[in-house]
Amino acid sequence: MNDEEKLKELFEDKGPSNFDKVIKKAKLFSIIRGVITSILVFTVVGFVGLIFNATTLNELGNEKKIELENYYRIAHPNSYIGSDQMDDGLLTGELDYVTYRFLGNKPIVDGNNKESYTYLPLINGLYGDISGLLYEASGDSEQSKRYSKVGKNVMQFYHPSVKYTKYRDDLSMINKIEEDKVMEMSLSFDKSYSISQVKSMIPQNITLNWYWVDTYTKSKVTELGSHIEKIGNEEEIPVNKREKHISPNIILYEDEVYGIKSIDEAGKNKETPEKDFIDTISSGKTNKGKNQQLYETLFSKLSKDKVKITKDNIKILGVVVTGDKDSLKLLKNKSFIKASSLGAVGDKY
Known part of the structure; x- marks a missing residue:
């Protein structure tokens, strides 16, 4: 083959080269790898997010329940928190609970109540009349x-x-x-x-x-x-x-x-009914929460020496x-x- 024929063969179009095929395969592999990586990242992030959402809302729900139980110890005459259920969604949750009261030794249902909670303060709670x-x-x-x-x-x-x-x-x-x-x-x-x-x-x-x-x-x-x-x-x-x-x-x-419940959640008389009342106010004034200011005010009024509340103060x-x-x-x-x-x-x- 002479030089002219070799030069013609060099510039002659014979279809895609092996190099082009390799490039195309590399691009396809890169796209597939990117898609798989995105799916894996999304799955992991979503799983972590769901765990965070569930864990955080569960903690907030339990805090809300404890907050309500403490409040009911000093307020809501003859009313107690009964069965409850926490329903956690995405970003927000809801505590649904029943209250009851005693007529003699007989408990009767007082009503159904709901309290919402969220870790995003910009999300509003329940709408409508909450006066009860x-x-x-x-x-x-x-x-x-x-x-x-x-x-x-x-x-x-x-x-x-x-x-x-x-x-x-x-x-x-x-x-x-x-x-x-x-x-x-x-x-x-x-x-x-x-x-x-x-x-x-x-x-x-x-x-x-x-x-x-x-008070x-x-x-x-x-x-x-x-x-x-x-x-x-x-x-x-x-x-x-x-x-x-x-x-x-x-x-x-x-x-x-505000006052003191003289019978417990099972309808039995308390030997020292003022204890729960005093303990709830004394601990509540140091725990940050929705009712901390209320507990501070009640403690200030009831503790004459500003150190502790005694039975004689009540x-x-x-x-x-x-x-x-x-x-x-x-x-x-x-x-x-x-x-x-x-x-x-x-x-x-």
Whole structure:
């Protein structure tokens, strides 16, 4: 082969070379490897993310449950947390729990409640009415009744240092209740008493479920009392033309008071009922959480020496009792009772 033929063969197109084939195979292999790597990375990251989501929400759910259990130890008269279930989704979870209360030694369902939790604060919680009321009451603010979402009367409490124009007296209507019923009732006292005094004041055949503790400062008691509110600019309106509005006394409802449960979650009497109350407040003020400020405020009011709360620091303003019609009749005309408010009513058997 002469030089001309060799040169022609060199530049002649004979299809793809082996080198081109190698390049194409390398590119295809690189793409496949990238896809497999992406799938593996996505799988690993997704798996780690799911573990993180489940672990974090589980911790938050347990913290929410402990937070609620502690709060129920000092609040929600005669109400306890029963069965619960945590439902964790993506980013958020929900604690669904049942509450119950005791009428004598009989537990009755108080309602179903939900609490949401998340590790992303920008994600909102539950929507809608969270007041726990069946509807918003209207009318006379001093006597209007409130009903829970299960139709239970929400009990009222009257502070002994406030003079109310009207006092609820549901003990007077107890004869209208059937013989086969048991019920709970809040009693507001004429003054504060010690725990031992209260125990001796309540008849033996009546179950003493809860003590209303005096957690009020002087300024807070003043807020509960009626006062005149001036309406209008005092500098521009003559004195005889200024409007005045008398703000009525504030009646407290059972979701606005704090106190001591005298029976445990199984309905048995506690030997030292004030212990859980004191321990919960004392530990709660040092634990960061939703109610830390509340615990700090309660501790400051109750611990006279600012070091610890003792039984002697605790003064009782009222109680919640339960029993049947005949036993609760024994409370009629007791001089230490300023007001009585009917709560839940259930069948005795």
